[in-house]
Amino acid sequence: MTQTHHFHFSIVLIVLIAFAAGCGGSSGPKTYRVEGTVKHNGTPIEGASVSFAAADGGASAGGRTDASGKYTLMSSFGATGAEPGTYTVTISKREGVPTGRKVLASDGPDGAEVEVDEKVLKDVLPENYASAQTTPFKEIKVEAKSLNTIDFDLE
Numbered sequence: 001m002t003q004t005h006h007f008h009f010s011i012v013l014i015v016l017i018a019f020a021a022g023c024g025g026s027s028g029p030k031t032y033r034v035e036g037t038v039k040h041n042g043t044p045i046e047g048a049s050v051s052f053a054a055a056d057g058g059a060s061a062g063g064r065t066d067a068s069g070k071y072t073l074m075s076s077f078g079a080t081g082a083e084p085g086t087y088t089v090t091i092s093k094r095e096g097v098p099t100g101r102k103v104l105a106s107d108g109p110d111g112a113e114v115e116v117d118e119k120v121l122k123d124v125l126p127e128n129y130a131s132a133q134t135t136p137f138k139e140i141k142v143e144a145k146s147l148n149t150i151d152f153d154l155e
Contacts, residue, residue: 029059031081034073034142036150037065038091040125044069045093048125050152052087052140053132059083084144089137091152092130094121129154 034052038045048065052073061082063071073082096119108114128134142148 028075028077028079029083030144031061031075031079031083032142032144032148033081033146034061034148034150035063036071036152037069038071038152038154039069040154042153045125045154048091048093051090052082052142053090054083055086055088055139058085061087082142082148084142087140087142088132088135089140089150089152090130090132090135091125091137091154093124095124096120097122125154 038048038050044067045065046067046069048069048071050063050065050071050073052061054060059076059082061073061075063073065071072080074080075082099118099120101118102115103118104113105116106113107116123130128136137152140150142150
């Protein structure tokens, strides 16, 4: 290689290293871990959706409870946790409930139509917790600290 080629190669290498270093930063605002449990009359609820809507219109966050009722939030931009601030929290769980009628569905082998029980989705938890207008959790604070533990016991 000539000296000119070495110089051009060095410049390209420096630009690539600078670009790679710039790509390693965070892709969104700073978030803080938020977790807790959801119980209904003292019993942990599995499969509930927990949604945090920012009071200032900022990024939302949500999670789903596991078998022990525990949730961990993920922000709407994919980071673990939520930004510090005040949130309105809604909690819901819907399950298919049989109507007592039979319907045809393509659930058989190779997509063949078979008769199955018709189901409709119903709220399992009291409906007031699922609506931003009626939830009692309107001033929930997420603080700028390593772990925010926020538990909910629904009645």
